[in-house]
Amino acid sequence: MRRPRPLRVTEAAAVTWAAAALGPLALTPAAAPAMALALAIGAAWADFLED
Numbered sequence: 001m002r003r004p005r006p007l008r009v010t011e012a013a014a015v016t017w018a019a020a021a022l023g024p025l026a027l028t029p030a031a032a033p034a035m036a037l038a039l040a041i042g043a044a045w046a047d048f049l050e051d
Contacts, residue, residue, distance in 0.1 A: 010049055014042030 018038040 008046065008050060010046035011043050014046045015039055018042045 018035070018041075021038070
């Protein structure tokens with residue numbers, strides 16, 4: 001199996017931003033889908049910016 005590639009700087013920044021923005025909501029069970037969506041959008045945006 002291949003090892004996953006490490007996060008790029010912009011991806012790490014997007015994940016950090018999403019975690020900071022949604023941090024207070026992370027304590028509620030309903031926040032899991034929103035957090036997953038925010039992380040996916042952040043990763044996609046970071047990938048777009050690096051291309």
